[in-house]
Amino acid sequence: MTIVWSIFGFVVALSILVTIHEWGHFMTARLLNIKVTHFSIGFGKVFLKRQWGETRYQLAWIPLGGYVRFADEREGDVAEQDLPRAFNRQSVYKRFAVVAAGPIINLLFAWIAFSFIYFSGVTGIKPVFDQVTPQSALAEQLPNNDQAWQILALNGHPVLDWQEVHQSLLQALVNQQETVILALRAFNGAEERSLVLNLQGLDINQPKQQWLSMLGFQPKLPDSAPVINQISPESPAELAGLKPRDHILEVDGHAVETWSELVHVIQVNPNQTMMFLIERDQQVLLKSVTLGEKNLVERSIGYLGATVMVDEQALAAYRTTQTYSIWQSLEKGGQHTLKMVDITVEMIRQMILGTVSAQNISGPMSIAEYSGEALQNGTVAFLSLLGLLSLSIGILNLLPIPVLDGGHLFFYLIEIIKGSPVSEAIEGVAQKLGLAMILALTFFALFNDVVRISNG
Numbered sequence: 001m002t003i004v005w006s007i008f009g010f011v012v013a014l015s016i017l018v019t020i021h022e023w024g025h026f027m028t029a030r031l032l033n034i035k036v037t038h039f040s041i042g043f044g045k046v047f048l049k050r051q052w053g054e055t056r057y058q059l060a061w062i063p064l065g066g067y068v069r070f071a072d073e074r075e076g077d078v079a080e081q082d083l084p085r086a087f088n089r090q091s092v093y094k095r096f097a098v099v100a101a102g103p104i105i106n107l108l109f110a111w112i113a114f115s116f117i118y119f120s121g122v123t124g125i126k127p128v129f130d131q132v133t134p135q136s137a138l139a140e141q142l143p144n145n146d147q148a149w150q151i152l153a154l155n156g157h158p159v160l161d162w163q164e165v166h167q168s169l170l171q172a173l174v175n176q177q178e179t180v181i182l183a184l185r186a187f188n189g190a191e192e193r194s195l196v197l198n199l200q201g202l203d204i205n206q207p208k209q210q211w212l213s214m215l216g217f218q219p220k221l222p223d224s225a226p227v228i229n230q231i232s233p234e235s236p237a238e239l240a241g242l243k244p245r246d247h248i249l250e251v252d253g254h255a256v257e258t259w260s261e262l263v264h265v266i267q268v269n270p271n272q273t274m275m276f277l278i279e280r281d282q283q284v285l286l287k288s289v290t291l292g293e294k295n296l297v298e299r300s301i302g303y304l305g306a307t308v309m310v311d312e313q314a315l316a317a318y319r320t321t322q323t324y325s326i327w328q329s330l331e332k333g334g335q336h337t338l339k340m341v342d343i344t345v346e347m348i349r350q351m352i353l354g355t356v357s358a359q360n361i362s363g364p365m366s367i368a369e370y371s372g373e374a375l376q377n378g379t380v381a382f383l384s385l386l387g388l389l390s391l392s393i394g395i396l397n398l399l400p401i402p403v404l405d406g407g408h409l410f411f412y413l414i415e416i417i418k419g420s421p422v423s424e425a426i427e428g429v430a431q432k433l434g435l436a437m438i439l440a441l442t443f444f445a446l447f448n449d450v451v452r453i454s455n456g
Helices: 002-031 080-085 092-120 137-141 162-174 211-215 259-267 312-318 326-353 364-376 379-397 405-418 424-454
Strands: 036-052 055-070 122-125 128-132 149-154 179-186 192-198 217-219 228-231 247-251 273-280 283-290 292-295 300-303 306-308 319-322
Touching: 002 036, 002 055, 002 092, 002 364, 002 379, 092 326, 092 379, 092 405, 122 162, 137 192, 137 211, 149 162, 162 179, 162 211, 162 326, 211 217, 247 259, 259 300, 312 319, 326 379, 364 379, 405 424
Parallel strands: none
Antiparallel strands: 036 055, 122 319, 128 149, 128 217, 149 179, 179 192, 228 306, 247 273, 273 283, 292 300
16 A cells, blocks of 8 residues: 555656646746647656647656657757747747746745745644753763753754754754754743754764764653554554554563653564553453564664554643744745755755765655655645655756756856857767766666665
8 A cells, every 4th residue: 555655646746846847948938939839747658638729738658757849940840930939049048048947936836835834834843852862962961951951943043843953953964064052941941051062973874863862862742651543564563463542551571651661661672572461442461572673873773663642632732833924934935945955955066076975865766655655644744745856856957967957058058158059969969978867867866765675
């Protein structure tokens, strides 16, 4: 079922983003009175087509892109009455505008998507912690921590939930910062303080690193009874016959009163077989559970594959929901877009320089997996993924690589400077080199996907 969701999510996400991208080229050409002969979503064999006016709209079987085809003397015969509207006869500025419109509309869509998320309300868990991991960067700053703290800001930027904390840490690592400044407030509001946190040991090239845990944060949630809410498919919990609403009373004869106690027992016993005493439908049962193992960079931990049934009333104090007006949403969406552009461009720059591993590049298999998960998690999650993918497509297409929009724009800039087009021979060679680069990048991304999936 997961594979079905991944394929479906991948096709839906890519179809939406390709349509938006090609629509940017199409509408700009129409506005500049350039004849558009084809508007295609997908490549390969066409399975659905319709002629509306002078343009043929079509869907093809390979959903990895699309194209807009113009009347162009370089690609075929053009009727005499259409020659003034042929793409190759337009000024370089009109051609530049048509080509640039695709990636620009992707960036604008990302802004709109993020703005809509802020307008609909952003829900998360407040960045509150009450325990500090010993011998961590945070332990050096809070050696005698005896209360719960909430993170208010990181490097001067307010953070509302743990996701924003993690994203701010990512931006700091991408920008090669060695420290970050935390603004903290006691959860009871009695005290505020600022501290400098050393990021030594965090590696952006190690995707399995648990950055928050490594820094010393142990997020605080209300203590809940060890009652199972959901069980992951094919997990140790499912294989042992555990079910939702099971109340775990003991593990190997030792009573567990809270979910956090159960988590601790599980994490320190990877691959161990343990006896779980549970209560189910007013009956007490004994289950033999063989725990799994998760290999983190810093250590290995036990794994059960079950989530806790949380008391919603108790959780309310830790949940944050922020809603914004239309104008505030547009401003927040713009700020988020600029932040993601900064992170993406800097990552690309450092990959080129070799300071960031190219293993961070994800391919279609990863995109399919994320799309399926986002689609199942609701509109906001899926829209967030669409925004990130659209932003990535926009930036990628602006790179000066022949075949991509950025390559055409680069040639147009040369034409503007020298006053004449780049020769067709040079452009043809560049297109072949560009195609080879894109194919190599695609195969490399697929290789990364296979390695990532193989390593769990």
